[in-house]
Amino acid sequence: MNQTVVSYLAQYEFFDFLVNLFGKNQSLLSFLIYLIFALLIVGMCATIGGLGTYAERKISADIQARIGPNRVGPYGLLQFLADGVKMIVKEDVMPFSADKMLFYLAPILCLVGVFATLAVLPFAGGFIMTDLNVGIFYLVAISSLVGVGVFLGGYASNSKWSMLGGMRGASQIISYEIPVTISILAITLLAGGMGFGTIVGSQGGLPHQWFLLHNPFAFIAFFVYFVGALAETNRAPFDLPEAESELVSGYHTEYTGMRFGFFALAEYIEVFVVCGVAAALFLGGYNIPGLKLDLLPLQAVQFTVFMTKTLALYYVVIWVRWTFPRLRVDQLMSICWKYLTPISIFNLVGCAIWMVAFNGKSIADIIFGGH
């Protein structure tokens, strides 16, 4: 049985009270707990996505020596709410010759694909919706729905810009899935399991216990993963599907109002998810440095640790966007197929050999003679 929020809470005594309260309707109780946590996580991540747009503008302004949004709320913090209200009240324009059904479906597919990944994202030891034993595999699989959404959004708009953007997006997402998945596979090898609980649990809180510094191959795998993840989320320098200098705004050119908002929100939340996965796989996840306990009060600390790592990576993603120029399509494809894919396969084989040769010990264990 997979560990879930419900089974985590069931360890504690106060849960008995709830069990008694519901009597025979145990499945209703589980359903309610799942519902509350799902709403909590989706609400939190939507807020993070919204704040992501604010962070993007503020950091880009900082890099370009501007001030950025500073009118709405303190430091312009409420700017994203103002944008949200603006998007909701905007006119919903539908292109005359658009494919109606697909036009409506595409942004929803994007958003669903991203929200579905939140089910396995390990925020803290117990604060993870369900610790599937195929967790990371599930995450990679379900996020491919975003690719379908991007492609359909481009196709359904019946516009040349959108079409080109959608095709670029889909081909880019499919291509970069390969190095990303193989890099993840290398980490699966080190952890001996695909569940996030297993992966995070086999790392420690301190940097030398992270998979990032486990062996040289895992160190390279982190960078392969990060570059591939940037491309998969259509972030600069790989933002060809929405290259504003050539394609107006790519696959969401024809979208207005909240439908455009869905695309934007999906992108920002996906960046958060991808950073969270990087933090969980390579940077020790929610492990508190120097402490290996899983008590209920410590959940908040674990959550803070996880969020600190994730948001630090989020900052790097934004930083990269405003620092590097955009690639050409052929450069994009040659980076993926000629460099990242062979490197990631090399890493996978290297990790396997390392596990056999050194009996699964990390560099720190070998040097300092650890366990």
Place this chain on the structure above:
Amino acid sequence: MFLQFLFIASAFLTLACTIAVLVTKNLMHSCVFLLGTLIGVAGLYATLGADFVAVTQIMVYMGGVVILMLFAVMLTGGKDFVSRAQTLLGLPATMGNKWTYGLGLLVGVVFLLTNVKLLSNIITTLPTAEINNDFPSTVSRLGHLLVKDHVLAFEISSVLLLGALVGAAIIARPRKHN
């Protein structure tokens, strides 16, 4: 009870989307409905406890096959190929004549009867099915089976896939003109 509800919902999704795939005249739309069918089948696998198979289903079909089909349909001009001519049962003439429909029906009936014959044993002995608890998850069990009992099939299929990959690369390679 919740699991049963999910099972029924997945089954309904599968059936409804399958019918929609057959009924709709726009090829692009039927591709999207096919996506719904495949997700429904993945839901069936997941509710029956085959989590790895369910996720693989999503990975392979949703992430790869459906996107490739969408590409193929789009590049060949999808919705422009709607045929006006109709025959038996109101289906487009391009789909076949009475002989092909008759043959299809015959094959379908034979297939159905074979399946019923095969599955009847399973249905009558369902409650006694035991779950092997030697392995913590279906993933590790699958891994053990793949590299122990079925290693030959595993190797042959991987060689086949490698061949397909190399073949695709050779076909797609730009030819040199001397």
